[in-house]
Amino acid sequence: VRRLGFHDTRSSSYPSVVFNCMYDDRPELPHLKKFYSLLTFRNGSKACIPLEYWAHNGDYMHTRNTYTEIYYNYILRTESSVSEPPLQGQISFDPDCHSLSKTIPIKDNTTDRKYTYGVCLHKSIYNLTEPEMLVHWVELNLALGVEFMTIYLQNGYIPESYYTLMIPYIKRGIVEVLDWGLRPPVIPGYTKFWGQTAVITECIYRNMYRVKYLGLYDLDEFIIPGNLRTVPELIKKFEKETPAALNAASYGATNVFYYKSNEHLPRMNESLLASQCPKMSVPRYYTFNMRNKHVRPFVNKIIVKPKAVISVWTHFALKWMPGYTKEKYFTFDDAQLRHYRVPEKPGFLKTPLTVNSFTLDRYYNDTVMGIIRHACRKKN
Numbered sequence: 001v002r003r004l005g006f007h008d009t010r011s012s013s014y015p016s017v018v019f020n021c022m023y024d025d026r027p028e029l030p031h032l033k034k035f036y037s038l039l040t041f042r043n044g045s046k047a048c049i050p051l052e053y054w055a056h057n058g059d060y061m062h063t064r065n066t067y068t069e070i071y072y073n074y075i076l077r078t079e080s081s082v083s084e085p086p087l088q089g090q091i092s093f094d095p096d097c098h099s100l101s102k103t104i105p106i107k108d109n110t111t112d113r114k115y116t117y118g119v120c121l122h123k124s125i126y127n128l129t130e131p132e133m134l135v136h137w138v139e140l141n142l143a144l145g146v147e148f149m150t151i152y153l154q155n156g157y158i159p160e161s162y163y164t165l166m167i168p169y170i171k172r173g174i175v176e177v178l179d180w181g182l183r184p185p186v187i188p189g190y191t192k193f194w195g196q197t198a199v200i201t202e203c204i205y206r207n208m209y210r211v212k213y214l215g216l217y218d219l220d221e222f223i224i225p226g227n228l229r230t231v232p233e234l235i236k237k238f239e240k241e242t243p244a245a246l247n248a249a250s251y252g253a254t255n256v257f258y259y260k261s262n263e264h265l266p267r268m269n270e271s272l273l274a275s276q277c278p279k280m281s282v283p284r285y286y287t288f289n290m291r292n293k294h295v296r297p298f299v300n301k302i303i304v305k306p307k308a309v310i311s312v313w314t315h316f317a318l319k320w321m322p323g324y325t326k327e328k329y330f331t332f333d334d335a336q337l338r339h340y341r342v343p344e345k346p347g348f349l350k351t352p353l354t355v356n357s358f359t360l361d362r363y364y365n366d367t368v369m370g371i372i373r374h375a376c377r378k379k380n
Contacts, residue, residue, distance in 0.1 A: 001076070002198065005106045006205045007085040008077070010307055010321055016078045017086060017106060019051070020201050022071040022182065022191075035076060038097035039086040039106075048097035050079040055311035055319045057197035071187055073197035075311055085109070111210040113173075115147040117232045117303075118211035120203035122152065122314075123196055123218040131161040132375050136283040137219050138169055139370035143363040144222065145230030147174065148211060150203050154180045154194055168374050200312050208306045213251075215303045216312065220340045222285065223253045223303065224359060226333050231303070234335055242328060249308040249320035250327040253337040255300045259353055261289040265361045273368055277376035283367065284340045285360055290353040301337045302327055 002020040009015040035051040054077035085108035090100035169175035182195040225234040239245050310319040
């Protein structure tokens with residue numbers, strides 16, 4: 001069970017306490033043992049409450065056969081309502097809450113600030129060798145109108161340089177960096193991307209009360225508006241023109257793989273990076289400008305409404321609060337999920353690269369100046 005629980009008051013008729021759980025659910029092991037939680041409140045009182053398996057992420061056979069997902073993400077919730085926010089909880093297999101786990105703090109529904117658009121880096125990075133890619137990701141998201149970012153660094157495989165590069169953004173209050181330590185000996189072996197589904201769950205519940213719209217992306221992905229500059233502008237236009245979107249729990253954008261091009265952005269001919277930061281690599285999203293005409297209708301990514309979703313898998317919402325519907329998709333002209341994957345995903349590039357797009361040229365000056373401020377001195 002993850003180190004932080006949440007007091008979920010999104011339903012006024014059923015406020016509850018929620019825990020994020022990775023369960024070793026292999027067929028040969030006991031299936032979904034009963035859990036209880038001893039909750040401690042601010043006045044010192046305690047309550048032992050049964051927990052239910054409220055939601056889960058993924059598909060058993062698909063994840064096991066394709067990704068060997070030993071640990072499966074379940075969202076646990078108190079079986080009875082909890083109106084007052086507890087200070088902490090402890091987990092037990094005992095109905096009387098004996099033999100307790102370590103203390104788990106419970107986050108209440110208060111927040112210092114509220115944001116319109118935030119993002120989560122949910123594919124916890126663990127095998128990259130270019131720390132500046134994280135700066136590239138942050139700077140383009142800022143240009144796209146992101147106000148707050150939750151970033152997960154995974155498993156101790158990440159050099160300290162990744163965190164060091166984030167310190168200026170942390171001090172500005174626009175980034176938080178969290179570790180995610182799901183590896184042996186905590187678990188017996190590899191599980192899909194070391195628990196990506198649980199990373200998504202935690203990011204949503206951490207941002208439940210402070211972010212209105214939350215994008216869920218990997219390090220090489222961005223939802224890019226077609227004609228507008230920022231994602232909040234895109235959402236505002238979409239909700240105005242598509243009234244049904246107001247009841248949707250999430251918004252999706254079609255995935256498009258972009259590939260390295262011999263033609264760079266026009267502004268790169270007078271590159272600030274080349275003159276002021278010659279050792280800094282050019283962001284991949286400015287050199288990968290080619291795509292084919294065939295757009296695949298899957299491996300899309302979504303922007304969720306944290307007040308609406310209960311559980312979300314990598315590419316779509318699985319369960320949402322009463323009163324909401326499944327995701328609505330932006331048209332291809334309105335927005336794309338631009339995917340700059342390296343190495344190339346096997347089997348995806350089957351037709352010639354015939355479309356050259358320089359849409360991101362409009363963000364070049366803003367992103368490059370940010371990269372120079374935050375990473376150039378350290379890189380040189």
